[in-house]
Amino acid sequence: AIQGIITTNISQKVSYDFRKEISQKMNRLPLSYFDTHSSGDILSRVSNDVDLIAQTLHTSMTQIVTSSVTLVGVFTMMVIINIPMTLLALCVLPISMFFMGQIMKRTQRYFKAQQENLGNVNGHIEEMYGAHQVVKAFNGEQQSLEAFDGYNNSLYSSAWKSQFFSGLMQPITGFIGNVSYVGVCLLGGYLASQG
Numbered sequence: 001a002i003q004g005i006i007t008t009n010i011s012q013k014v015s016y017d018f019r020k021e022i023s024q025k026m027n028r029l030p031l032s033y034f035d036t037h038s039s040g041d042i043l044s045r046v047s048n049d050v051d052l053i054a055q056t057l058h059t060s061m062t063q064i065v066t067s068s069v070t071l072v073g074v075f076t077m078m079v080i081i082n083i084p085m086t087l088l089a090l091c092v093l094p095i096s097m098f099f100m101g102q103i104m105k106r107t108q109r110y111f112k113a114q115q116e117n118l119g120n121v122n123g124h125i126e127e128m129y130g131a132h133q134v135v136k137a138f139n140g141e142q143q144s145l146e147a148f149d150g151y152n153n154s155l156y157s158s159a160w161k162s163q164f165f166s167g168l169m170q171p172i173t174g175f176i177g178n179v180s181y182v183g184v185c186l187l188g189g190y191l192a193s194q195g
Contacts, residue, residue: 007061015054022046038123048118082191085184092180099172103165110162117155124151 026042034042078086128135128144135144 003062003065007058007065010061011054011058014057015050018050018053019046022050038120038127041119041123043126044115044119044122048122049115052115082188085187085191088183088187089180092176092183096173096176099176100169103169103172107162107165110158110165113158114155114162117151117158120151121148121155124148 022045026046075086078089124144124147128148135141
């Protein structure tokens, strides 16, 4: 409970600081920036991106603290029980890190595209609702729908790919962990049979 309170306070403070700095930066930007970027894209960066960072920070901090304590305890117990089995279990770490690195390289590109496409969708929606009467007056509904479909399809594609690749991490690391478990069991069985 105390850990949750602390991590929530930290993540909300970071989120507050980000929004404050973004607001100050927006006030310093020249008008030409606002001519070349849609207001929906700007709002998406201020709200969605900062919320995503705060949420990730909150989750990561909790996991880092819990995992660090668990890691130290488990490693200590493994060394006390048997050093060769500990070394066998640790051999899996570089393999897991390699696969996670490969997956993260791919997902980073798609997550970046997802955030850009989300900004495009939000920008288009805000502009169309803000200028709804003008769009109606010039009979631009069909053109607006086609543009929205293009933005939305791009968002769907990038979001699907980013979620798919990031979803691969858990099964792959689980499989590698299970292989390590089998190796430790075999070595443990051999050592037990030798006395």
